[in-house]
Amino acid sequence: MKPVSSSLADELVRLSREIHADPELAYQERRAAARIASVIERHGVPVQMGIGGLETAFRARVGPPGPSIALLAEYDALAGVGHGCGHNLIAMTNVGAFLHAAAEKDLGMAIELIGTPAEEDGGGKIDLLGAGVFDDVAFALSTHPAAQGSWGVSGTGLGIVGKRVIYRGAASHAGSSPERGRNALNGVIRLFVGIDAWRQHLPKDSRVHGIITHGGDAVNVIPARAEAKFGIRAKDLATLDTMVATFTDVAQGAALETGTTVEITDYLPLYAPVAANTKLGDVLADELRRRGIDAKRGVLVTASTDLGNVSQRVPTDWVRFPVSERPIAGHSDAMRDASASDLAHRNALLVVEALGAAAHRVASDASLRRSIQNGAKVTA
Secondary structure (H helix, E strand, C coil): CCCCCHHHHHHHHHHHHHHHHCCCCCCCCHHHHHHHHHHHHHCCCCEEECHHHCCCCEEEEECCCCCEEEEEECCCCECCCECCCCHHHHHHHHHHHHHHHHCCCCCCCEEEEEECCCCCCCCHHHHHHHCCCCCCEEEEEEEEEECCCCCEECCEECEEEEEEEEEECECCECCCCHHHCECHHHHHHHHHHHHHHHHCCCCCCCEEEEEEEECCCCCCECCCEEEEEEEEEECCHHHHHHHHHHHHHHHHHHHHHHCCEEEEEEEEEEECCECEEHHHHHHHHHHHHHCCCCCEECCEECCCCCHHHHHCCCCEEEEEEECCCCCCCCCCHHHHHHCCCHHHHHHHHHHHHHHHHHHHHHHHCHHHHHHHHCCCEECC
16 A cells, blocks of 8 residues: 555644544544544545434445444543543544545455544443444454553453442531431441452452542531442453452442441443454554564553453454653553654554555455454453
């Protein structure tokens, strides 16, 4: 394939910078989705908006009827941090790869771009899977900026479940009659203490982390209600199930200690562990190598993504690319700033070429498609 033209490169970098400067939260990414659709339509490809019942989801497609290889764009931001996960770059690279591949001829399979909202909070890909949007998708590719400063393909990722925990007690005046109260906040505090004790026994590469979302309304009133949210992460579903059971025991124990009651619900659907396809990884690694990049294979990413749910359904792989010359923290101001840097955009344009070429190879080679379908999954 030819290199990305300077005009397309300029258009893609401009799109990335516009999305970065105008962050929108999960399911509210109206301006980002409209900007992406405008770019695609300028290249003569129609865009279907509002797919799967989600206002900010979309798809664009070129090639013959039937199954497709899908490139998955993300464009939601983080509360308080903006694009501290670099989803402006995920949008840029997948839009660019789609347009780069769509310009080629001899497609034996359709190539699609699917706009997937709400990766950070809600799981837009999970919604779209449930709505049947992926029913005709045979292969999936995507990207993610890397905070750790290295290139990678076939990375694995942790699964996560999100739990909301509500403790209920009895309100009372904290000064004149504290003995008549039951402090719901104490239940939350004891839960955190119990989890801290549990952490030394967690399976390797597992995580439990949380925040207090409500702890009372006045200092002189014993809280009758307190609430916290937790993420529970593990490399496989069996370990995740075991951890959820232990978490429930710890939460109920905290209620018993404090004379309160506890209610545990899901605030986030299951984000499944990422299971990358080795044969798709071979194609991506080869295309990166042709551009002078030696990508690491099979690195465990100890974060979570709803791309994992797609990877459990169809052969999937992704490219991770550096946005900084030194390791930085994800979901941080530093990551947000790096995601708008010249280095990030130079690397993103290399990804556009490699990802577009990989998508075109898969779409135009039936024997390669059969090999990918028979390829092994890389799991953590």
